[in-house]
Amino acid sequence: MSPSTITRVALSSYVPAGNAKLSDFAVEQVPAPTKDQLKEGQVIVKPLYFSVDPYQRGRLSGATDSYVASYVKGQPITNFLVGAIAESSSKDFKQGDLVLASNGSWETEYITDASAISKAPVQQRVDPKDYVGVLSMPSFTAYVGAAVLAKPKAGETILVSSASGAVGQMVVQLAKARGLRVVGVAGSDEKVEYVKSLGADAAFNYKTCGDFTKAIRGAAPEGIDIYFDNVGGEFLDAALANINTHARIIICGAISQYNASSPDELYGVKNLTKVLVKKATIQGFIITDYYSTPHFGEFTKEVSSLYHEGKIKYRLSETQGLENGPQAILDLFAGKNFGKSIIKA
Ligand SMILES: NC(=O)c1ccc[n+]([C@@H]2O[C@H](COP(=O)([O-])OP(=O)(O)OC[C@H]3O[C@@H](n4cnc5c(N)ncnc54)[C@H](OP(=O)(O)O)[C@@H]3O)[C@@H](O)[C@H]2O)c1
Incomplete structure (x- = not known):
């Protein structure tokens, strides 16, 4: 039986710049949806786990010119989730079905309309939280960036920032599986130890290392063939200072820049001439462009089997409620967060 009220999290004010605050959100108790409210083709979803992702920062902004729509003031936040069907008026879903939603x-x-959800693919030994964990969007992002766009070759050196996070921990392991030398960077000594435990050949704490350029050189004296960039800003500049001829710089994210309070606060990259003299390539990408390509099937096959064989780890950072x-x-x-951030409903 449904409880009479449910919890919802809505946006209460747009955050065009600077850091978001708790007061920018409204946590509300509202009446629970009931079966008699369902129209033909609709269902009631009871989420089990919600994904929490850095790109949500952009969706708080109210901006109209982004690759993904802003949240709307007064309306609930949305994101990837895994849940179960509580009630159904759709011929495609029945009570108890495990479902995925990207929004x-x-x-x-x-x-929700049934067209906005899909059945979780049936896989043995998959926990529901794996759909917002090891098999989730950031893992696929790691695959596309590190295994496809970076064109990795065994023996090359890859540097990855935010290496203990949702994307980074998968980059480290996919790169090791391809015979690369991996250098990981993270923001605490505990995270650095975790990155090493994933197989990274070297790792360091960017908050205590001092000069970034020297720290990268110390960890990768042979130079960087691939930089998988999750953070942008000054660390990207230092990575550029260390690239080898024909390096590939994969711009996955720029989290150090997302909360800038004004354009003046954005870091201006200085080492772009390195891209010229090293004949390097810089490529940005947005993962939603790749779900309809064969890479999604390749990713699911490789990562599911490595995971089930115990050959990769995937750490979650779970918030309760x-x-x-x-x-x-x-x-x-x-x-x-230490690992992929998720919320248990
Ligand atoms: N292109 C795409 O389609 C796509 C898809 C998914 C994610 N992304 C991007 O990939 C990056 C990683 O995402 P994720 O989901 O894996 O997040 P995550 O790494 O699990 O979590 C964010 C981490 O970023 C680091 N961080 C926060 N503020 C920072 C700062 N000012 N400077 C440097 N590091 C900072 C923190 O780790 P430390 O403690 O190590 O500092 C934090 O734990 C983000 O930039 C995200 O936007 C892009």
């Missing part, structure tokens, strides 16, 4: 609502139960969702978003930008 599911931050509510402990919500009504949707009411703590706003804090989980803010924590990403303070480095408080």
